[in-house]
Amino acid sequence: xxxxxxxxxxxxxxxxxxxxxxxxxxxxxxxxxxxxxxxxxxxxxxxxxxxxxxxxxxxxxxxxxxxxxxxxxxxxxxxxxxxxxxxxxxxxxxxxx
Numbered sequence: 140x141x142x143x144x145x146x147x148x149x150x151x152x153x154x155x156x157x158x159x160x161x162x163x164x165x166x167x168x169x170x171x172x173x174x175x176x177x178x179x180x181x182x183x184x185x186x187x188x189x190x191x192x193x194x195x196x197x198x199x200x201x202x203x204x205x206x207x208x209x210x211x212x213x214x215x216x217x218x219x220x221x222x223x224x225x226x227x228x229x230x231x232x233x234x235x236x
Contacts, residue, residue: 140176141199143208146191146230153225158193161225164217165195171213174204191230205233 149158162180169178177198183191199205208214 141202141205141233141235143195143197143199143205144232145195145197146188147193147195147222147226148190148228149192149225150227153227157221157225161217161221162193164221168197168208168213168217172208172211174199174207176200176204190228202235 147161165180166178169175175197178196180193180195182193197205197208199208
């Protein structure tokens with residue numbers, strides 16, 4: 140199994156509507172991409188996030204799923220149209236277990 144973890148910081152001018160749309164877009168990827176085993180995304184509720192306010196966890200059966208995910212048209216559309224315009228910073232970690 141492969142776990143793909145992403146933390147997001149949004150630009151100060153990002154609206155709640157834009158953030159909500161990005162979250163909905165990310166959640167929709169689970170139904171669109173068959174190699175996603177599980178996907179969760181949500182808002183950080185602690186004071187330990189160092190400015191990262193949202194997290195995404197995507198699970199794949201193997202590395203080939205993650206390799207297909209990144210460049211997929213569906214993922215790239217979410218990144219380009221919903222996340223990119225409001226993203227201030229991102230932190231990603233991938234590991235196999």
